Amino acid sequence: MDEHCDQGCQNLRWALALLDGLVAGGMRHLVFSPGSRSTPLLLAAQRQTSLTLTPILDERSAAFFALGLARAAGHPVGLLCTSGSALAHWFPAVIEAYESEIPLILLSADRPPELRGWGANQTIDQTRLFGGFVREFHDPGPAESGAAALKMMRTLGARVAAVSLGNWPGPVHINLPFREPLVPTAECSAESNPPLSLNRNSGHKTTLASSEQSWGEDIDVWTRDLTAMMSGRGLICCGPGTFSPVGESLAPLGFAEALWKCSEQLAVPVLCDPLSGLRFGADSTHRITRYDSFLRHPATAAALKPDWVLRIGRAPVSKTLLNWLADIPTILVDPGQGWSDPNKDVRVRVNADASSFCLWLATLAQDVMDKQTHADWSAQWTAIEQQCAQLTANYLAQAPWCEAHLLTTLLAHLPADDGLFCANSMPIRQLDTWSGGRSAPLGIFGNRGASGIDGQTSTLAGLNASGIPITGVLGDLSFFHDLSGLLLLRQLQRPCIVLNNGGGRIFDYLPQRGLPDFERLWRTPIDLDCGALLHPFGIAHCAVTNGDEFQAALRECVNPSEHQSSGVIEVRIDAELSRRVHYEFWQHIQASQSI
């Protein structure tokens, strides 16, 4: 691609990428009203051979026409107009589409952000103009160049087309600001570059549990294409999420059982996020938990690259894993409205109950896939997981006591069917790295929706109020951030463990480390005596600095006597030592791992 094309050409490539995605997602008609600012999109539409263009002068009439067309055709229909009040004329039809669940793709051209709110002509605030009457709103900003930007636009197109056809069909709105010039000054070599083959199915509504199909796509065709996509070496990655809400699944098996059955039939490994609910409980040789460690080894990472990944739930906690997954064609299973695809690699999104889908896939694999081809592949993953577990154990046996030992001890100590809440920032990442798996069930909880360090103490108190005994692991900054939560910690059945390492130590692992005034502006330690702080709240406290003390504290705090409540175990961590241990461990893995 010519990176040095002019603004007009850049606008055109940008618009073309979006339309590629929309067409792949099933859009076949674009109804437009004349205007100037919408020119790049119209130029791009001209280059889409499978797109029918219909000009209608009045935007209101255009919108009702598109509504009728989409209603009868069962495909999403695009609407295009210029900036200003033009798109407001769509509003009545948008409301009708919202209520009648008709897939409309609203493409409004806009002036660039630097002109909005500064009195420029025909410039209004178009963002979220239709309020709650669209299923999604996007404003991707002015055109950018580069492969990643164009990939994002293609994926955005496929996504909104899919959303418009999803389990709650309806209008979606993309607001598209363009900078001038709007027409390429020279010949522009921009070409249509549709997403991978299966994209045309990505808008598919597949409610497998009820076998219901809408928008009239043929399940056999879809299945054949999916099977083709999954013919190479693949893996399942299960992220944070609750996949078998009690009483809501129609599948005959629980999620974990269905998943292990599926991985067995497909002969693929399952990478289990700490918040997937899969690390603790019934074992499987397919369960992989130590990827964050062994994928840091470049040779291992390269050797294990799959041809496809089936992702279930939200993106995983491990950034190592997420980065490694980039550019691998992805099937995403999500029963709700989530569109978890930060890498923009989803080719097929399955909007279905995860248990039902896994069982369906297991049956499919039994019938049509040749699992023997991939037995080696699966065995290779199992071997490296075991090797990594052994290397980790060997390394920790001789390393100074730190969070790794603490978590290992804790996991060995907690009764079956207990819960563990890991706060954000370091604790959940530490758990991810060191937990491994165990056969006794243990519920893992974390606030990964927005991943803040706020409200962690109060959340722990709320979790405990469920009746399940839940141990907390929090960093000192999280703990001090939610001081009002201390009022709620009086009735704990299990300890709240505070890893006191003197401030936000996650920054020690990030590029901010070493910036001027680093301690005061990023690490921000809070100088408070934890024991003295807790005393007036009547919360028991003990401070420990090594493994023996921690084990002793744990024995006392887990299952406190009838008349006592569990308290806070403050673990004083030598953060610098801990940091050295982590980096040494990663070097150790790189030096010792063989594949």
Place this chain on the structure above:
Amino acid sequence: MDEHCDQGCQNLRWALALLDGLVAGGMRHLVFSPGSRSTPLLLAAQRQTSLTLTPILDERSAAFFALGLARAAGHPVGLLCTSGSALAHWFPAVIEAYESEIPLILLSADRPPELRGWGANQTIDQTRLFGGFVREFHDPGPAESGAAALKMMRTLGARVAAVSLGNWPGPVHINLPFREPLVPTAECSAESNPPLSLNRNSGHKTTLASSEQSWGEDIDVWTRDLTAMMSGRGLICCGPGTFSPVGESLAPLGFAEALWKCSEQLAVPVLCDPLSGLRFGADSTHRITRYDSFLRHPATAAALKPDWVLRIGRAPVSKTLLNWLADIPTILVDPGQGWSDPNKDVRVRVNADASSFCLWLATLAQDVMDKQTHADWSAQWTAIEQQCAQLTANYLAQAPWCEAHLLTTLLAHLPADDGLFCANSMPIRQLDTWSGGRSAPLGIFGNRGASGIDGQTSTLAGLNASGIPITGVLGDLSFFHDLSGLLLLRQLQRPCIVLNNGGGRIFDYLPQRGLPDFERLWRTPIDLDCGALLHPFGIAHCAVTNGDEFQAALRECVNPSEHQSSGVIEVRIDAELSRRVHYEFWQHIQASQSI
């Protein structure tokens, strides 16, 4: 009024009241599109003789017609349509009106709340349909009967008309749900009942500082009407607010000087809220501060009722005062967008700089008003203020030590130009009752925007960061609500005084007192040792229980030595005793006061 009229009649009265207000506010045209749900408003419009009705089939066309009419006529023009997508057709014209600052009154009929979101026909979510493109949005709910409800609707009409013509003219939206039947089944005696005479001016934009006039009303007519309204016995009530922002006023005098000059010329008392900035600083015989005490005396309250009140700023802290002001014709001065009128008594709203308006009024009074007529009136207020101050002093001299003595001591002790922050719930009300006035300036601060008990400690820390030494007075519940704020209290120049009376004692004065489980569900005391709590934060603490101890603590805490920071003075209050003192005091005033 017949309170037993049917639903249709009730709808009609409701709609009529709204239109009365709109007509009084200057609306002369109503453009409507046919529909059923809007029937009550159309029936009401037929009874307004000064209203021209124009039917236009297409709502979009109707909206642009109204836009043109309002643009040329310079008066607000009403738009009326039925429920469903009908009002969405207005959107393009609404956007144009928003940008061009044209006064449109958008009246959308709606289904009642019980039908919204439950699949009823022609029912969509009409609330805030135009997002940020209207100046105000109101949804007053289905029609109610009774004088207070109708007064509210009349005032709402006058208000939105005024807002549409305000210092930022533009569209306003009132969504009006109606229950069936929409037509009165019998003869309905509902009549037009316009607001008091001056209402027709209430939409007036009066930027006195710049002598600017828009929407072409004659300032002489307006002044004559205002003067007529102020011919009886009046008073000024100055509520919470900052009326002379530094560098923003165009008036030659500061607000307090301008106000005292105005009260002098008008010969009227000024009731000064604790947050008005008028209680402490240059004295005036017109300054009244003890109204919350003496207006509890029924005979006094009746004898002092004025014919009009000029209100400046937000509604006063004193509920006694606010209730006493109900039904008194009110002139409201507000330089901003506030429309502080919980009693719905505002007849004229002056959207002007408060200092400039006071000076203008002082000149006007000098020229055209006869202040001698009201000299007795003013002297009567001064006398009762002085009498109440003496009665209060006499009473407190023999009463057990409580918050009243504490505040009196504190105000006598604080250096001039210091600040005092009173938290919500009890402290600000105690200050209101006991402060009186003093000639040395003292800045009073409080969070009365939403009047929460949240964030009070953090607010105090922020106030102190301004460089002004500011003492805080907080209740124990506020103090314990914002525990995270303790991290910010390390560098105080003045003490933070915590009135620890064991929970939310304001409920002891409210009807909730005595309900089952009152202590646990309303008073909600927090059982924390304040000293132990503060120790780990490095905040000094002392606990006092009487006047001598408090004075000693105050001497130490105000102006701490260079290397020390001021700390927390915890005042342990016997809440039951305090409550008895308050009730006894009010009885004492009622028994002793003479008028």
